Amino acid sequence: MMLHVLIVEPGVRRRAKLSRQVRESGHLVIGEASCGEEALxxxxxxxxxxxxxADLMPPGLDGLALVRRVYEQRIPMITIVQSDSRRxxxxxxxMQAGAIDFLLKPVxxxxxxxxxxxxxRRMHYYYAAHRELNRIQSFFEQMDMLRQDEFIRRHADLLRGLADYEEAQRGERLGLFRMLYAKWHTVLSRRGQSVxxxxxxxNEEEAAAYFRKLGDSWMSGNAPAREGAIRLNIRIACEYIREHYRDGLTLTELSExxxxxxxxxxxxxxxYTGESFVQFLNRIRVEKAKDLLLQPGLKVYEAAEQSGFETLQYFNKVFRRFAGMTPGEYRRQHGI
Incomplete structure (x- = not known):
């Protein structure tokens, strides 16, 4: 298995030597840093x-603090530390901060x-987490090229994947959310948008709700070029409502x-529709109920249930609001 290694070492020559040694061991050096801030x-x-x-004592954010941050934030990576001190x-x-090995310098x-x-040998513990990290990285690398509807779908899939990530404990899952925040912070800050x-x-639901707001902020900043795509996404949402009007749809479910x-x-x-979610959903349900009420053998309460209404009382109220008459009056008007 090829490992992707980030080297944190203040000495230029020592970094070069470590980089060569890692490559000669059959692994990939994806980056080098002189201190903890550069690594982050x-x-x-x-x-x-x-x-x-990581070296335990580079300048700036010292290596031990960096290793602790990785451990405390449940960032799914393996840490190996090095130092010229035997203390x-x-x-x-x-080791308490999760390092798996200590190397005495010169290594x-x-x-x-x-x-x-x-x-x-330990990487199988982190495989699933790195799969999620790769999805995060891929999303941010491609986000500028995505249409609005694609952006919304990909971002929603990403959040669902993190929320449903069963391989990790709760703290590790929230650690992935913190890493997602770091990416969003970088992207929005570069565009001059507040974060x-x-x-x-x-819990994961609160984290997902926060990131949906960041997605909204990004879309708002790119709105002029994406107006048509927003309309397309709402149209798709409306089609979904028309197909699932009998289900217990909620605004929270649809937005997620x-x-x-x-x-x-x-x-x-x-x-884009001129109606709120509830108004749109109820109008679709009333339209379906009208067709059902024209079936002589079907009871009014059965028409209510089959069109997605939970109670007959609420059905009567909504039907009257949209049709201007009660379900019984509607039937009598059509000779039933």
Whole structure:
């Protein structure tokens, strides 16, 4: 298995040596950094390694703090640390922060090879998580080329995939959401758009709702060139409602399905149809109920159930609002 390694080492010559040793071990160096800040910036903008090879004490954000951040935020990568100090306290803290190996500098080629072999054996624990990370990276690499409807669908699929990620514990799943935030922060900041600080998410649903709002912000910033695509996506949503009018559709379900926040979906629905979600859904149900009421052998309450209404009382109220008469009056008008 080829590992993707990010090297964090302040010394230029030592970085070059480590890079050569990693490649000669059959693995790929995806990036180099002189300090923790550079490493974090690389991961946010370029992508995530499968292995972080970090010096414990580079300048700036020290390597131990970087390793702790990876561990505390449940970022799915393997860490290997190196240092020219034999201080047991450094080693102990690194291991508590999830590092799988400690290498004494200058790192010998055989030591590094064995550490990377150990990382390979552990990679099956991270395979599913890296699959999600690759999906995140692919989405952001292609987002500028996506039509609005494609963007909404891909973003919705991405959020559903993270929310349904069963291979990880809850903390690891939220860790993936934090990495998604880092990518969104980079993209929106580059465009001069403000990025609201993420709340302390209590669950995956809260995290997904937050990211739908970031998607709304991105779409709003690109709205002039994407007007037709928004209309297309709402049209698809309307067709979905027409096909599933009997189901217990909710505004939250529809907005999640089509990758928007509830508020954004509501605004666009009203904008392009002239009706709110509830008005549109009820009008479709009343139209279906009219056809059902023309069947002499069907009871009124059966027509209500088959057209998607949960109670007869609510059905009568909505039917009168749209048809201007009660279901019974409608039947009598048609000789039934």
């Amino acid at each position: 910036t690389f991961m946010e903008r370029q992508g995530w390694p499968t292995v972080l090879l 047991a306290e450094y080693i102990r803290q690194a 010998k080629e055989e030591q590094l090879r064995l550490a990377l072999s150990n990382a390979e 609201p600080e993420p709340p302390v998410w209590q 399905r089509f990758g928007m926040s509830v508020s954004y979906f509501s605004v666009q629905m009203k904008r």
